[in-house]
Amino acid sequence: MNSSLEKKALDFCIKNKHRYTKPRESVLRIIASSNKPIKAYDVLKHLKKVLKNPKPPTAYRAIEFWEKYNFIHRIDSLNAYFVCEAEHLHSxxxxxxxxxxxxxxxxxxxxxxxxxxxxxxxxxxxxxxxxxxxxxxxxxxx
Amino acid sequence: MNSSLEKKALDFCIKNKHRYTKPRESVLRIIASSNKPIKAYDVLKHLKKVLKNPKPPTAYRAIEFWEKYNFIHRIDSLNAYFVCEAEHLHSxxxxxxxxxxxxxxxxxxxxxxxxxxxxxxxxxxxxxxxxxxxxxxxxxxx
DNA sequence: TATATAACGTTACATTTTATCGAATATTAT
DNA sequence: ATAATATTCGATAAAATGTAACGTTATATA
Missing domain, CATH: 3.30.1490.190 (Ferric-uptake regulator, C-terminal dimerisarion domain)
Structure with missing residues (x-):
């Protein structure tokens, strides 16, 4: 899908010396591929297709990472995550x-x-x- | 503490034909007595002083009730509840x-x-x- | 290569929330 | 008053969500 997002994410990681790891890459792709906010345990379900036997912390850590840097947002009222649609950084x-x-x-x-x-x-x-x-x-x- | 709130709550229940039960009364008082948003399980802890061996649904049901009618609000980012400080109804x-x-x-x-x-x-x-x-x-x- | 740091895998557990179902209580109609 | 109806509760159980801890692996840096 949104491979420009993935490129942006990769660039961001390189520029800021963060690792663009498999869990991070997969989690961002999963969230970005969803047209609705997706819950952590649903992210985890999708992760199982890509990683061998991932556990909750794997999903949560990657989610936390992307959220911290505003690539995704948490929708608090839904306990779910959604890719950021804005081009600019916003607090x-x-x-x-x-x-x-x-x-x-x-x-x-x-x-x-x-x-x-x-x-x-x-x-x-x-x-x-x-x-x-x-x-x-x-x-x-x- | 805020016994005017309790009066308001009681009046509301009478007027709208809802029951002003012990769990509801206690839960509202507990939340209103807290100066910060309070979590459901902390409400439950306080409930134990007042009811005999209350279980999670007892707290959650009363919370849901007061939230529905805007006596309390849920702070989504904290998973916690806070008494409404506004005088007017607000959506x-x-x-x-x-x-x-x-x-x-x-x-x-x-x-x-x-x-x-x-x-x-x-x-x-x-x-x-x-x-x-x-x-x-x-x-x-x- | 040695060292430090970042990220991960895994286990285990903690927290938060909900479904279900029968009993009790209150309301309404008879 | 009594029966029928609706509301709320108590209790059990489990589902859903989230985190602490710890040793290992991978990457970057000296």
């Missing part, structure tokens, strides 16, 4: 989650980071990262 | 989570519901509920 994420069909799209309402930054300026809170999950019905479902 | 929630001291405050950035509503008008997505969790450092910690 905040936004998702629209359809309760009907389960489709999740990463949104880019640019007012939201602005508003959060405003809070910082007021010295109320120094935001490092944030996540917005909106649930409802997508345009295809109504 | 969206916002939290500022301090990575240092763990303090969580419910914020009320009113631009956010406005922005989400704007999306609806554009027919992009029909939002039913939403949740924003911002992580960083609170004003007390820096």
């Amino acid at each position: 905040g994420s936004q998702f629209l989650i359809c309760n009907q069909c389960g489709e999740v799209t990463e949104s880019h309402i640019c007012e939201i980071p602005k508003i959060i930054k405003k809070k910082i300026e007021k010295n109320i809170f120094s935001a490092k990262s944030w996540n917005l999950e909106v649930k409802g019905i997508c345009s295809k479902c109504f | 969206g929630s916002q939290f500022l989570i301090c990575n240092q001291c763990g303090e969580v405050t419910e914020s009320h950035i009113c631009e956010i519901p406005k922005i989400i509503k704007k999306k609806i008008e554009k027919n992009i997505f029909s939002a039913k509920s939403w949740n924003l969790e911002v992580k960083g450092i609170c004003s007390k910690c820096f």
Whole structure:
């Protein structure tokens, strides 16, 4: 599928001296190949086709790695992971989650980071990262 | 502590013909008494002081009940529950989570519901509920 | 090559959540 | 009041999710 993503990932690893290992490569491919957020244990199931007898930590470690560097995001309300669709690095994420069909799209309402930054300026809170999950019905479902 | 909340909860149950049972009463009190989001199993620990040998479903059912009617919110990124500090009913929630001291405050950035509503008008997505969790450092910690 | 570091494999376990089912309690209609 | 109905609970069990620990392997660096 998204082999440009894999290239980007490989480049990233080389540039930053991280290892592009088999578990990492496979896990990223599995998550990127899913059109919906995928759960850790489902990632693990797919991993079994590629690695010999992988255990939960294998999946979780690779997930954690890619999440840390923003290649994937965790959808907290679903306990699931989704490839990042943004081109730019971002410390905040936004998702629209359809309760009907389960489709999740990463949104880019640019007012939201602005508003959060405003809070910082007021010295109320120094935001490092944030996540917005909106649930409802997508345009295809109504 | 917050006995006005308990009164509000009782009134709500009477008005809507829900039962204000011992598990529900206790669980709400436990969560409201905590100054930080509290996990289900910690709720359960406290429940043991009040009920005889409660099991996980007892806690989870009461949690689910109060969450459904917006008396408490689930903080997805923490797997924890927090009493709702808003007076009004709201379909969206916002939290500022301090990575240092763990303090969580419910914020009320009113631009956010406005922005989400704007999306609806554009027919992009029909939002039913939403949740924003911002992580960083609170004003007390820096 | 020696050393340090990063990542992995494996085991075992901890935590969080849910399904099921019968009993108890409350509500409603008769 | 009593029967029928719906709600909630108690208890058991298990599923789903996530992590600690530890020794081994692979890679990078001196």
